[in-house]
Amino acid sequence: MAQGDFFLMEGIDKDYRMGDETVHILKNVNLSLEEGEYLSILGPSGSGKSTLMNLIGCLDTPTRGRYVLRGREIAEMNAGELADVRGREIGFIFQNSQLLQRMSALKNVELPLVYAGVSPRERRRRAEDMLARVGLQDRMDHMPNQLSGGQQQRVAIARALVGNPAMLLADEPTGALDQKTGLQIMELFDTISREGRTIIMITHDQHIASYARRIVRIIDGVLEEGGDTTDA
Amino acid sequence: MRKLIGNIIMIFECIRMSLEQIRGNKVRSFLTLLGIMIGVTAVITLISTVSGVSGSLTSSFTSMGAGTLTVSVSGSDLKSGLTQEDLDELAALDSVRGIVPNVSGTAQISYGGKTQSRVTISGKSAYYFFLQEDLKTRGRNLNSIDDTNVSFVCMMSQNMVDTFFFGVDPLGETVFIAGMPFVVVGLYGEDKGSGVAGMFSSSPDFLIPYTTALKMNNQNAVTSFTVYLTEGTESEEASQELENSMDAMFSWEEDCFTITTMSTIEETMATMTQMMTTLLAGIASIALVVGGIGIMNMMLTTVTERTQEIGIKMALGARQWQIQVQFLIESFLLSMFGGILGVVFGLFLSYVLCSVMGTEFVFSMGAVVLGVSFSAAVGILFGWAPARKASRLNPIDALRSI
Numbered sequence: 001m002a003q004g005d006f007f008l009m010e011g012i013d014k015d016y017r018m019g020d021e022t023v024h025i026l027k028n029v030n031l032s033l034e035e036g037e038y039l040s041i042l043g044p045s046g047s048g049k050s051t052l053m054n055l056i057g058c059l060d061t062p063t064r065g066r067y068v069l070r071g072r073e074i075a076e077m078n079a080g081e082l083a084d085v086r087g088r089e090i091g092f093i094f095q096n097s098q099l100l101q102r103m104s105a106l107k108n109v110e111l112p113l114v115y116a117g118v119s120p121r122e123r124r125r126r127a128e129d130m131l132a133r134v135g136l137q138d139r140m141d142h143m144p145n146q147l148s149g150g151q152q153q154r155v156a157i158a159r160a161l162v163g164n165p166a167m168l169l170a171d172e173p174t175g176a177l178d179q180k181t182g183l184q185i186m187e188l189f190d191t192i193s194r195e196g197r198t199i200i201m202i203t204h205d206q207h208i209a210s211y212a213r214r215i216v217r218i219i220d221g222v223l224e225e226g227g228d229t230t231d232a
Numbered sequence: 233m234r235k236l237i238g239n240i241i242m243i244f245e246c247i248r249m250s251l252e253q254i255r256g257n258k259v260r261s262f263l264t265l266l267g268i269m270i271g272v273t274a275v276i277t278l279i280s281t282v283s284g285v286s287g288s289l290t291s292s293f294t295s296m297g298a299g300t301l302t303v304s305v306s307g308s309d310l311k312s313g314l315t316q317e318d319l320d321e322l323a324a325l326d327s328v329r330g331i332v333p334n335v336s337g338t339a340q341i342s343y344g345g346k347t348q349s350r351v352t353i354s355g356k357s358a359y360y361f362f363l364q365e366d367l368k369t370r371g372r373n374l375n376s377i378d379d380t381n382v383s384f385v386c387m388m389s390q391n392m393v394d395t396f397f398f399g400v401d402p403l404g405e406t407v408f409i410a411g412m413p414f415v416v417v418g419l420y421g422e423d424k425g426s427g428v429a430g431m432f433s434s435s436p437d438f439l440i441p442y443t444t445a446l447k448m449n450n451q452n453a454v455t456s457f458t459v460y461l462t463e464g465t466e467s468e469e470a471s472q473e474l475e476n477s478m479d480a481m482f483s484w485e486e487d488c489f490t491i492t493t494m495s496t497i498e499e500t501m502a503t504m505t506q507m508m509t510t511l512l513a514g515i516a517s518i519a520l521v522v523g524g525i526g527i528m529n530m531m532l533t534t535v536t537e538r539t540q541e542i543g544i545k546m547a548l549g550a551r552q553w554q555i556q557v558q559f560l561i562e563s564f565l566l567s568m569f570g571g572i573l574g575v576v577f578g579l580f581l582s583y584v585l586c587s588v589m590g591t592e593f594v595f596s597m598g599a600v601v602l603g604v605s606f607s608a609a610v611g612i613l614f615g616w617a618p619a620r621k622a623s624r625l626n627p628i629d630a631l632r633s634i
Contacts, residue, residue, distance in 0.1 A: 059547065059627045080551055087549020094631075098544050102256055112548040114245045117238015163549070 005071050007033035007167070007198070012065035014051050014221075025051045027221045029065070033200070035166075038193040040212035041202045041223075048221040050171075053202050057092060057169050058085045070166050087115055091160030093170040097152040099144040105131060105155045106140040112163040130158040134188065150181035157188060167198035174208055186211045242554060243561070250562040253534075254569070261566060264530040267523030268570030268610060269577065272603040275516040276578025279509060279599040281585050286505040288591040301459040301471055305489040308482050313453025318481050322459070325477060327470035329462045330359040333454040335445035336436065339410035343396045351392070353409060354436035355445025363460065371403050371418030378441040387418040387439040409438060410448060467493040513602075520606055523570065524614035531563050531618035542622055543630030556623035563615025564608060571607025575600050 014026040025048045033039060043049040054060040055067065058074055061082070067074040069089055077085065086092075099108045109127035118126070131140050134154040144152055153173065160168055173189070174182030189211065193199050203209050215226035254261045305313050314322075323331045335355030341348050361373035369390065378385055386409065393402050406413045420439070446452065461470045471491045482488040535542070542555055579595070586593035 054628050057547070059631070083546065083549055083551040086547060092547045094544075098540070100541055100544065102252055111545070114242055115545070115548060115550045115554055117235065117241055119237075119241060159548070 005068065006035045007031075007070075008066070008068040009055075010066040012055065012062045012067065014048075014055065014060075015063045025221050026055070026062070026223075029221075029223045031216065031223060033167075033198065035198055036193075036196045038189075038199045038211075038213045039201070040209035040215045040226075041200065041218055042204070042206065042209040042215055042226060043202075043218035044204055047218045049202050049204075049218050051221075052218060052223075053169065053171055056200060057090055058082045087112060087163065089166040091163065091165040091168045093153070093156050093160050093168060093173050095172040095175040097144075097149070097156040097176075099152055099155055099159075101144050104141050104143055105136060105147065105158075108144070108155055109159045109162050112159060116163060126162055127158070130162045131155070133161075134158045148181075149177050150184060153177065153181075153185055154188070157185075157192075161192070161197070167200060168192065170199065170201045172203055172205075173201065174205075175203075182208070243557060246554075246558045246561045247565070249558065250565050253562055254566060260530065261569075264526055265523075265566050265570030265573070267526035268520065268567050268607050269523075269574040271516060271519035271521075271523045272571045272574025272607055273578040273581060274519050275513060275606065276575055276596075276599050276603050277582045277585065278512040278516055279602070280579065280582035280594065280596050281589075282505065282509050282512060283596055283599075284582070284586045284591045284594045285589065286501065286508070287594050289501065299461045299463075299465075299467075300494070301461065301467060301474065302492045303457055303459060303474070303478075303489055304492070305453075305455040306487065307453075307455065308485045308488050311453070311482060311488075313451065313455040314457070314478075314481065315453055319454060319457070321481075322474065322477055325470075325473055327461055327465040327473050329460040330363070331457055331459055332357050332360040332363070333442040333457040335442045335449065335451070335454070335456070337445070337449060339448075341392070341396070341407060341409055341438070343405070343407040346396055348395065351409075351438065352436040353438045353440060353445065355440050355442035357442050359460075367420045369419050369421050371416070373418055374439060374441050379443050382443045382447055383441055384412060384414045384444060385417045385441070386414040387420055388416050389435060389437050390419065390421050392437045393419060409440070412448065414438075414440065467495060517606070520610055523607075524567070524610040527563050527567055527611060528614040528618060530566075531559060531615055532621070534562075535559065535618050535622040538622075539625060539630050542625055543627055543632075546625075546627040546630060552623040555625075556619045559619035559622045560612060560615050563618065564611040567607045567611025567615070568604070571604045574607065575603045578603065 009029055009031040012026055012029040013024065016023045016025055029052065041049055041052065051060075055062055058069070058077075059082070061077065062075055065075060069085065072085065074082070074085060099105075100111070103111070106124070106127050109130055110123045113123040113126060128137075128140060131137060134157055136151060136154055136158070139147060139151060144155070147155065153176075157168075157173075160170075168189075170189070174185055177185065186208065189199060189201070193213075199212070201209070201212055209215050217224055217226045307313055319331050319333065322328060333355065337353055338350045339353050341351045356374065357379055358374060358376040361367065361375070367373075368387070371387070374385065374387060377383070386407070388402055388407070396402070396407065397405070402416045402419065405416050407416060408414070420435075442454070446454070459470070459474060461467065471493050474491060478489055545555060578599075583593045
């Protein structure tokens with residue numbers, strides 16, 4: 001794959017209209033990633049990092065600029081195509097795990113495969129494998145409220161990985177966890193990264209960000225390279 | 233092909249998730265489907281009951297008038313009705329077994345100082361008594377000699393016997409009908425028709441020879457008569473034969489007589505039943521619409537409550553149509569459950585009603601199909617807007633509600 005074909009953002013602007021005023025949330029963002037990289041986007045609240053996450057996660061399209069993911073131009077896509085890219089290429093991990101409360105851990109992990117049209121037997125096999133990989137082989141039939149916060153986040157990670165996406169996109173993955181559990185989740189991320197999976201993690205926490213091998217900072221909608229974590 | 237199979241799998245999964253959702257909200261789901269249930273119960277009950285009643289009405293009418301035609305004559309300027317010769321000629325037709333003239337009216341009756349007005353009198357020919365052999369209870373029937381002689385004899389109903397005679401044998405006594413003396417020669421019991429049809433027919437109080445009745449009415453011709461058909465003759469066919477003969481009698485002048493067959497009456501009945509059913513179904517469908525609005529309300533609430541779930545599913549790759557199908561299936565199933573419960577309750581209720589009214593319970597497959605399909609349609613129709621609302625949510629906004 002040629003350079004920039006895996007992940008490339010070029011001259012990305014995102015504007016919002018607030019009444020008569022136009023607010024520039026993101027200003028000329030340039031970012032490129034190679035496959036297998038582990039990147040932190042570090043920024044305080046209100047810096048535009050959530051907007052950037054929405055763009056990276058194909059939940060929204062930029063006002064201007066170019067976004068290429070695995071060779072596909074995202075910026076001009078319609079809602080249906082965006083949904084397709086989300087399902088195939090992106091594994092979301094949210095701050096509060098965001099499991100569906102009415103479904104068992106196993107069913108939660110199967111859900112992305114349901115929308116991808118995978119057969120029930122295949123779905124179950126892959127979801128079981130993935131739960132075993134995050135260390136929850138004994139908790140598959142538990143409902144989310146029967147699991148601890150750390151276990152719930154592991155289920156969410158399994159759910160993010162089960163569709164074999166191009167990258168994991170994590171939004172404050174340890175935000176709702178105590179320090180010890182947060183550390184365990186970070187170790188799990190490390191393992192996943194070493195297996196060659198691309199990870200983008202968005203956080204306001206310098207310490208958590210330092211687990212990644214590359215950090216970019218975003219302040220007032222402007223992105224700048226933060227250097228290697230070894231420097232930080 | 234692969235994609236199609238994937239979509240079918242997805243839809244099955246949606247059904248499973250919807251069932252879980254409905255089960256998870258038992259009370260709310262039940263209250264919601266109650267509206268549809270009541271509507272369908274109303275539809276089924278009304279339709280089954282009406283068709284049960286009309287079925288028993290029709291069958292009583294048919295048994296009453298099986299193998300007969302009724303002819304009423306309005307006459308032309310030259311000929312006001314049929315003479316005895318005409319009747320004999322008609323009675324000789326292949327399809328005709330016999331003819332009984334109907335000459336009826338009301339008159340004042342007096343006997344032994346008692347009088348009663350508006351008593352029903354019916355003039356019949358001897359053939360009538362040949363057909364109604366079980367009618368007579370005592371004495372003798374009127375016969376053809378009475379007809380020919382224009383005799384002043386009568387048969388009296390038990391009802392009239394109870395009114396006028398107390399401790400006296402009425403046979404051989406003379407009663408005054410409209411001032412004319414008649415000798416009582418026979419008695420007969422009440423011949424009430426059975427079932428619902430009984431309400432529409434009651435036997436007259438006095439029977440006299442039709443020739444005598446004509447004379448008392450100052451008529452010289454018969455204007456109304458019942459034609460009894462030979463076994464196995466179609467009423468349409470007989471009606472045609474009769475019409476041809478009678479056309480000749482009235483010199484092919486138009487509109488001199490009307491032949492009413494049982495099928496004409498049946499058609500009228502069917503039309504009435506149809507109108508009744510349509511009207512009731514219309515009323516019942518209002519209940520269904522109200523039920524539908526209940527479902528719509530519940531679905532709109534659900535969509536608002538589950539914005540987060542919708543957001544997560546969208547982030548996991550659910551397309552808009554997949555979200556829409558999921559909510560549509562949910563309202564469809566909810567409505568269908570209501571419909572099925574309604575069918576069960578409706579059938580039960582109409583069974584009870586039919587037993588109470590003494591009519592036969594008719595299982596109407598049409599009503600069941602109508603009830604179920606109507607509720608399915610209501611589910612889709614009223615679930616459409618909420619499902620669309622869910623699918624059009626912006627994923628960012630939906631996720632922001634986290």
